[in-house]
Amino acid sequence: MIPEKALIAQIRRLAKTPLAKTRVAKSRNNPAVLAGIGDDCAVLRLARRSGNQVDTLVTTDFSLEGVHFRRDWHSPESVGHRCLARGLSDIAAMGGEPLAAFLSLALPRRLPQSWINRFAGGLLSLAEKYAVTLAGGDTAQSPNGILADIVVLGAVPKGKALLRSGARPGDRIYLSGELGGSAATLRQMQKNPRRKLNPRDYPRHFFPEPRVKLGQVLREKDLASAMIDTSDGLSTDLAHICEESGVGAELQAELIPRSRIGRALQEVDVEFALHGGEDYELLFTAPPHKRVPARISGIPITQIGQITRGRRIFLMNHSGAAHELKPQGWEHFRK
């Protein structure tokens, strides 16, 4: 049984035109998914993976037209990719292995068939890359705009999920990759709404790669004490770790790696790196005695500060002056 086929058929009934060209990801045989689309529920056997007991991870994320994407700015492939990437990134942030996804999709009546095909293509390509089975979902007519809600289930060895609450004073703060690329791209589109950006020059915004492998390595090697993905922006996501762990933090402004975007690979403004969301990097803490490599699974890892006893977060400049960093809360198009 190939569950994707059944969901595509359901979307086709909804769209009332053929979906012949839709590329269906060849889902690898997933022993966890016993029954997918075509019954009242999907049936998953999550109890054990290779003989060891596991805990199950569940995450849900909206992708709403006009809130998370715009049809005139984002290609259907990008919308499909980003929809699933949000969920995969949450699984990565727990050090987990993604297993199955569920897509609830409401479409307006007059949506072109090609949009649906290309959306499904973007989503299923990413699903195939991470061996995630699209195991179910729901479809509906949308009264206004495209509405998607993705659920991703994952697994992690029993008791080993990397939570936000494990940071301790003295722990170092690390970041994968670079920050600000996604928000700075959005700002460029807001400034020049008619200029079409080439997604290849702005990959972190249009096709962000969830750090699934990195998250698993950090968990397997027991390197991280706390972890989160940077979906809401560094200032907000670090505040989440501090709040859940009951600690504070000091960041070194000049150490925060900033994205380079566009054909000219221009470095983004520090404000985007501090407060811009949707970069989907991993932000984690590690005790000082742990040796964290400068590169894991091909991704650069940078130490950007350390955890403190106080409950506040300070940003230090190169001369040692500090100012408090307040979480600004990423709001997509509203900034």
Add this chain to the structure above:
Amino acid sequence: MIPEKALIAQIRRLAKTPLAKTRVAKSRNNPAVLAGIGDDCAVLRLARRSGNQVDTLVTTDFSLEGVHFRRDWHSPESVGHRCLARGLSDIAAMGGEPLAAFLSLALPRRLPQSWINRFAGGLLSLAEKYAVTLAGGDTAQSPNGILADIVVLGAVPKGKALLRSGARPGDRIYLSGELGGSAATLRQMQKNPRRKLNPRDYPRHFFPEPRVKLGQVLREKDLASAMIDTSDGLSTDLAHICEESGVGAELQAELIPRSRIGRALQEVDVEFALHGGEDYELLFTAPPHKRVPARISGIPITQIGQITRGRRIFLMNHSGAAHELKPQGWEHFRK
């Protein structure tokens, strides 16, 4: 940790006003939910229940304003109740035990605080009744209307989920409760949009009770060979069983129990019982040698026909004349 509190807090931040009066269901200590809202994912330990291995059930269902409910027809409590009832009914249709729910909720900017409080009250009352923990979700601003997507996870003993595909020729077809009450109520509101109906007189539409206990009893006693819930209407849901099982069916028109609605308890038209959706009863088949009681867990069970070899579904009247019954596909407000 009470995950409901964290989600309510998240909804409060979204709505930017206090939620003091929101009633939070006292979730019983749910050993399956290790970490809920407040991290990247919920962490569930689903591996075993009371020493036996289990399979995990997953279902997702949209509740969209203008598609599944109207704010001028449905109270917030009814919208919240129906939102979760849809998911619980899917778990019931597999003979499963519901464990945890995840709510993705997008709200328009100007939604009154009282609406959110009352919606949460309706949803959490039902969650409490079935000991389901609200373990996570997502919140967003909605560009248009209220958008909810509910995910329910459940458990069933390994290999025991009641699928749609188990019906065999000669099996009897049974139905719990009565049909048509929900759709006939909707028709009344469509005819007189300004007349306010008293939900107490139309419980099956405004506060449908998912048949969770009944589904479990049918599975435990090994009575049913196939099962589905009547969310899309008898003609469509029976067609799903026939399609998945590779069989046909004969229904006796006069045996189909029809709802009585309103203060006058008027019996609904047979068309509503045949094609109206959202009754959330259980439709199941059982081999002829099984003794199916006339009442299970207080709910009347009626034999309404039998499974045949052909692939088509026929409706027989009292004089023995037959006509083919085509699935009509329930479309909420579009009928």
